Amino acid sequence: MFRQMLYTQLKWSLIALAALVVAGFAIPVLSVQQAGAVASAGSNAGPLLVAVQSWGVAYPVLAGVVGLIAALTAWTHDHRGNHVYALSLPVARWRYALLRFVAGASLVIPVAVAVWIGGLAAGSASTIPSGLHAYPTALALRFVLTTLVAYAAFFAIASGTSRTAAWVLGVIGAAVVIQVVLSAAGVHAPFLPDAVGRLYTWPGPFQLFTGRWMLINV
Amino acid sequence: MSNAIETHGLRYRAGKTFEIRDLALNVPTGSVYGFLGPNGSGKTTTIRLLLGMLRRVSGTIRVLDGSVPRDIVHVLARVGYVPERPHLYPSLTVAEALRFHGAFFSRWDGHWADELRSGFGLDQDAKLSRLSKGEMGKLLVLVALAQRPDLLILDEPTDGLDPVVRRDVLAAVLEYVSRARATVFISSHLVHELERICDWVGVMDRGQLVAELPMQTFKNGIKRLRVRNAPADVGETPFVVLAREPGNGIAGESWVVRGWDASMHQYFTAIGAAVHAVDDLDLEDGFVELLRASRAPTA
Amino acid sequence: MSSARVAVTVALGLALVSHTAPAQQSAAERAARVHALQVVAARADSVARLVDSVLRARRALDTVRSGPLRVIADTAVARKIRPAVQEVSRIVATRLGPDTTLLTSPLAVVATDGQPLAIAGAEVGRIDTLEHQDETENRVLYLVRSALFRRAGSAFRAWSGGSLGFATDGAHLTRIAYIDLVTAPSRAARLCRAGDLASCAAALGLGPDSNRVTRWYSADDLRTVLGRGTDIPGRPMSRALAQCEAGADAQCFALAASRGPGLRAPLGASARSSLVVLALNRGGRGAFNRLVADSTAPLTARLASTAGMPFPELMGLWRSRVLAAAPPGTTGATTGAQWTAAGWVVVLLALGMRSSRWRRS
Numbered sequence: 119m120f121r122q123m124l125y126t127q128l129k130w131s132l133i134a135l136a137a138l139v140v141a142g143f144a145i146p147v148l149s150v151q152q153a154g155a156v157a158s159a160g161s162n163a164g165p166l167l168v169a170v171q172s173w174g175v176a177y178p179v180l181a182g183v184v185g186l187i188a189a190l191t192a193w194t195h196d197h198r199g200n201h202v203y204a205l206s207l208p209v210a211r212w213r214y215a216l217l218r219f220v221a222g223a224s225l226v227i228p229v230a231v232a233v234w235i236g237g238l239a240a241g242s243a244s245t246i247p248s249g250l251h252a253y254p255t256a257l258a259l260r261f262v263l264t265t266l267v268a269y270a271a272f273f274a275i276a277s278g279t280s281r282t283a284a285w286v287l288g289v290i291g292a293a294v295v296i297q298v299v300l301s302a303a304g305v306h307a308p309f310l311p312d313a314v315g316r317l318y319t320w321p322g323p324f325q326l327f328t329g330r331w332m333l334i335n336v
Numbered sequence: 337m338s339n340a341i342e343t344h345g346l347r348y349r350a351g352k353t354f355e356i357r358d359l360a361l362n363v364p365t366g367s368v369y370g371f372l373g374p375n376g377s378g379k380t381t382t383i384r385l386l387l388g389m390l391r392r393v394s395g396t397i398r399v400l401d402g403s404v405p406r407d408i409v410h411v412l413a414r415v416g417y418v419p420e421r422p423h424l425y426p427s428l429t430v431a432e433a434l435r436f437h438g439a440f441f442s443r444w445d446g447h448w449a450d451e452l453r454s455g456f457g458l459d460q461d462a463k464l465s466r467l468s469k470g471e472m473g474k475l476l477v478l479v480a481l482a483q484r485p486d487l488l489i490l491d492e493p494t495d496g497l498d499p500v501v502r503r504d505v506l507a508a509v510l511e512y513v514s515r516a517r518a519t520v521f522i523s524s525h526l527v528h529e530l531e532r533i534c535d536w537v538g539v540m541d542r543g544q545l546v547a548e549l550p551m552q553t554f555k556n557g558i559k560r561l562r563v564r565n566a567p568a569d570v571g572e573t574p575f576v577v578l579a580r581e582p583g584n585g586i587a588g589e590s591w592v593v594r595g596w597d598a599s600m601h602q603y604f605t606a607i608g609a610a611v612h613a614v615d616d617l618d619l620e621d622g623f624v625e626l627l628r629a630s631r632a633p634t635a
Numbered sequence: 636m637s638s639a640r641v642a643v644t645v646a647l648g649l650a651l652v653s654h655t656a657p658a659q660q661s662a663a664e665r666a667a668r669v670h671a672l673q674v675v676a677a678r679a680d681s682v683a684r685l686v687d688s689v690l691r692a693r694r695a696l697d698t699v700r701s702g703p704l705r706v707i708a709d710t711a712v713a714r715k716i717r718p719a720v721q722e723v724s725r726i727v728a729t730r731l732g733p734d735t736t737l738l739t740s741p742l743a744v745v746a747t748d749g750q751p752l753a754i755a756g757a758e759v760g761r762i763d764t765l766e767h768q769d770e771t772e773n774r775v776l777y778l779v780r781s782a783l784f785r786r787a788g789s790a791f792r793a794w795s796g797g798s799l800g801f802a803t804d805g806a807h808l809t810r811i812a813y814i815d816l817v818t819a820p821s822r823a824a825r826l827c828r829a830g831d832l833a834s835c836a837a838a839l840g841l842g843p844d845s846n847r848v849t850r851w852y853s854a855d856d857l858r859t860v861l862g863r864g865t866d867i868p869g870r871p872m873s874r875a876l877a878q879c880e881a882g883a884d885a886q887c888f889a890l891a892a893s894r895g896p897g898l899r900a901p902l903g904a905s906a907r908s909s910l911v912v913l914a915l916n917r918g919g920r921g922a923f924n925r926l927v928a929d930s931t932a933p934l935t936a937r938l939a940s941t942a943g944m945p946f947p948e949l950m951g952l953w954r955s956r957v958l959a960a961a962p963p964g965t966t967g968a969t970t971g972a973q974w975t976a977a978g979w980v981v982v983l984l985a986l987g988m989r990s991s992r993w994r995r996s
Contacts, residue, residue: 122439130427167814195425203423205389207440208413212988219984247818260968263976270983277990323979326968336817336961 119209123221131191135225138184142232142261143239145180146254146333149173150240167250167335174331177233177261181327184229185268192222193276219273226265234258237333252334264326271323339398340365340487340519341386346395348385356381356543359395363521363536368513370530370551371523372623373540379523380420382540383491386521387417400487413441416480420491422472426465430458430475434482441483449482452508470501477505481512488513490522494529506533531555531619539626546630558622559596562613563604564588570607574600578629588612592625702727704779719771723779783923788930791937793896794840795911796904805912809960812906816957820859821901823851828958832950839907840900841935848891851901854884857891860898910953914942917952 128135149170196204204214237254246252275283297310318324341363348356356378363369373379384390386399388408397404402411424433430453438444453460456474458467467475473493480488488509494502510533513520524530530537530551537554539547547554558578566589570577579592596614604611617625697713699706702724708716784792816824819838826834836842837850852860858880879887891898900907915922918941926941939946 119439122436125432126425126428126436129432195427199423199425202389202419202421203425206387206412206417206419206423208409208411209440210409211990215988215990216984219987247820250818256968260973263968263973263980266980267976267983270980270987274983274987277987279991282991320972321975323976323983325972326976329968336814 120217120221123217124224126195127188127191127218127221127225130195131187131225134187134191135228138180138187138229139232141180142229143236145173145176146233146236146240146257147243149176149333150244150252167332170332170334171330173333177257177331178264178327180229180233181261181265182268184226184265185270186272188222188225188269189272189276191225192218192273197276215277218277219270222269222273223266226262226269230258230262230265233261240333246334250334250336254333257331257333260326260331267323267326338365338401339363340367340400341369341521342396342398343386344396346382346385346397347393348381348390349393350381354378354381354543356385359543359545360548361538361545362548363519363538365519366517367536368510368520368522368534369536369538370534371521371538371540372525372527372530373523374525374627377540378543379540380491383489383521383523386489387412387415413443414486416483416485416488418476418480418488418490418493420495422464422476424464424475424479427463429461429463430467431460433464433475434460434479437479438482443484445482445484449478452478452481455508456504470497473497473501473505477508481508484516486516486518488518488520488522490520492524493522494524494526502529509533527620527623539623541627541630544630547626554622555619556616557596558592558594558617558625560615560617561591561593561596561611562588562615563591564610564612566591566604566609567607574603578625579632592617592629594622594626706775716771716775719775722772723775726776727779783927787927790930791926791934794934795907805909805916806960808905808909808912809956812902812909812957813960815902815906819901820856821851822853822856824901827954830954832947832954835950835954836935836946838901839910840902841938848888848898851898852891854887857887861887861890906957909957910938910949911941913953913956914938914949917942917944917949919943 149172152169152173205211207214209217234254234257237252237257241252241254275286278286293310293313297308300307316322318328339362341361343359343361346356346359346361359382361382371379371382381390385392386397386404388405388411391405399411400414402408404411425436428436434446434449434453438446438449456471456478458471458475458478462471464472464475473496477490477493480490490509493509494505497505506529509520509522512518522530522534534551537547537549537551538545549557562583564583573593575596576594577591578594579590581590583589601611696707697710699708699713699717699720701717701721704720704724704727706713706716706720784795787795816828816838821838823834823838827838833842834850837847842850848857861876861879875886875890879890911926915926918925922941922943925943926937928940929937932940935946939949942949944952
């Protein structure tokens with residue numbers, strides 16, 4: 119059962135997955151190449167680290183894209199058929215969702231491995247100043263967790279019914295309207311920005327997205 | 337005789353206008369049950385309720401001795417379902433679709449699936465999105481049969497198919513049924529088709545089951561009578577009067593009745609009327625008269 | 636001696652004493668110092684008024700007074716920068732204490748709306764008209780810092796290489812100092828990390844000038860340091876550098892020595908600023924006065940006096956603070972954050988698994 123789930127999701131996402139794997143490998147390599155250029159120009163470690171950090175935004179962006187594509191792949195074909203096929207199969211709904219989730223999560227792994235291999239290759243191919251080290255394994259681990267969080271969030275949203283999606287959108291829309299009205303009335307109550315901010319700080323779900331993503335660090 | 341499908345007081349509502357009320361289906365085990373009804377009468381909705389895809393408002397549903405939705409997983413493992421519209425993933429090939437489907441059913445017969453596939457002339461490498469309507473229809477039936485189900489639920493399986501494909505599909509179904517003693521629940525608005533293969537019939541109209549009886553009784557039991565001198569008020573009758581239309585004098589009134597028996601001539605004699613002709617109605621005419629009677633406003 | 640002269644002499648004496656008074660004073664001494672400071676402030680005011688009167692004939696000027704600050708500016712500009720001057724005055728009083736050397740001579744920061752202005756006997760700085768209050772404050776603060784910085788003396792300026800940064804985030808400087816310390820290709824930096832406080836001072840460019848090259852760098856370090864910025868396309872490398880890179884250690888040291896002041900200490904300006912900020916913070920009230928009191932004294936002694944502790948103790952404190960400023964995680968994700976993320980994956984999965992069976996017909 120799981121093998122067939124994995125096969126179908128792999129088939130549906132093969133092209134996108136290939137592109138993402140290439141991107142996962144390329145980002146650490148390119149970050150070190152640029153950092154290497156900075157180092158050879160005679161700068162010290164500070165600007166070198168800044169150069170590496172400037173590529174750091176690419177990792178969470180890639181993680182978000184991978185998560186989104188994996189989640190959409192998991193549910194799109196069922197959505198198109200209004201879930202008639204999935205519901206006609208002799209498997210409990212929660213188990214079906216779990217199988218889909220694990221199959222999609224498995225597709226995240228190749229991209230994370232590509233990030234790891236890219237980091238290893240970049241770290242070994244470049245001359246890192248003394249005192250700095252390459253951390254491909256820690257970076258890849260953070261990447262896989264970040265991607266899984268993004269995937270799980272998109273998966274949960276995509277698994278809902280149209281009614282659920284309408285409720286969620288309705289709540290968000292109402293919050294936006296209330297915030298706008300309060301702002302227009304001069305009432306200082308930024309609950310919406312605060313709420314969004316909490317998502318990206320500990321213990322919010324997206325905290326791993328923020329902060330520094332450094333392949334090379336002290 | 338046990339029933340493969342039983343519903344009691346089943347009620348479902350969708351929106352403000354459509355409702356299934358007090359549905360009491362009884363599909364005998366081992367029968368070929370034809371589920372008749374015009375478009376929009378609730379046939380597909382009923383099937384989806386039976387398969388646990390829609391949530392009932394009230395009432396009970398039992399399929400193959402399992403309660404729906406509580407035992408739905410065990411029920412679906414024994415049910416082969418052919419939906420009204422294709423439900424398989426169109427991006428898969430025929431072979432991939434068969435492998436995917438087979439992975440979920442413990443009774444899947446891969447060899448027989450291959451036999452059916454080549455018998456139906458389906459290319460295993462053809463993508464489902466590229467199949468013709470007839471080929472897709474055959475594939476859906478193939479997939480349902482290869483599960484070796486105890487109950488086949490077919491929702492308009494031959495709709496839109498040419499006669500040759502229809503014949504192939506129905507032949508495969510009947511052959512399986514005869515070998516496996518499975519129950520078939522087939523919904524259609526093609527009355528002639530069901531007439532040949534079904535031994536039970538249920539008629540659905542506007543969300544209600546207006547008739548459920550053996551096919552032979554249904555076919556034989558509906559007659560058109562030419563009646564002369566019948567009083568306006570005939571009181572209680574030994575048969576069901578589906579329709580009564582005034583005649584043109586010589587021919588007399590036209591009565592469409594159900595449950596007619598030759599011995600019932602005496603009834604007309606007793607009320608001072610006379611039956612001068614009894615005509616058989618084919619299933620389609622009988623179906624139409626049945627619907628017309630069910631829709632007529634009650635006095 | 637007349638009573639007036641006695642009064643002036645006492646006042647001047649008190650003013651002089653204010654520079655060298657220790658941080659801990661009795662209530663009476665504090666009151667006397669306050670009086671002396673008021674006298675000095677009055678003198679600064681009179682100078683400013685003199686400047687005003689001289690120049691007012693030619694330009695419409697105003698003087699913005701707040702705490703120890705006197706700012707002369709065009710009238711329209713003065714209105715704009717008044718809030719900024721008040722805020723800067725508060726910062727200066729908070730960070731350096733009200734009895735800074737600002738009071739010994741006027742600090743006239745000249746603000747102009749495009750037209751430069753020079754006033755004899757006053758510090759001159761230029762502020763262009765700026766839109767935002769924050770920017771104006773930063774600019775005034777920068778000019779005040781620069782003026783204070785100049786009072787610290789040429790030796791200090793040459794060593795620090797930058798401004799005092801008393802309003803700068805000390806923690807940020809310490810983090811940069813950490814990166815410098817662990818990444819600098821320097822023997823002194825490595826020994827400092829290992830615990831040698833004398834090497835810490837050397838890495839910061841403090842201590843005796845003799846043998847500074849060998850105290851700072853090994854031959855391999857010099858190959859890295861001297862080679863930086865020399866690979867200019869079309870320009871051949873010098874023979875000495877080529878020999879150094881080929882393995883001639885003596886050439887490396889000779890080349891380094893020949894650079895003189897051009898060869899910088901291993902740790903950069905931010906690291907040195909972090910030491911100064913630490914000394915000022917530890918020194919408390921009057922710390923800045925002590926820093927600028929004797930511009931001829933050795934820097935180590937001045938820093939120790941500023942901090943109010945022996946120099947080795949200050950060095951040890953700086954080293955421990957810098958090592959403690961290591962980044963929390965090599966990739967910005969702590970173990971706790973990772974476990975939290977894993978927990979969220981489980982929560983979101985559970986939400987996804989609640990996907991409803993029921994769909995519309």
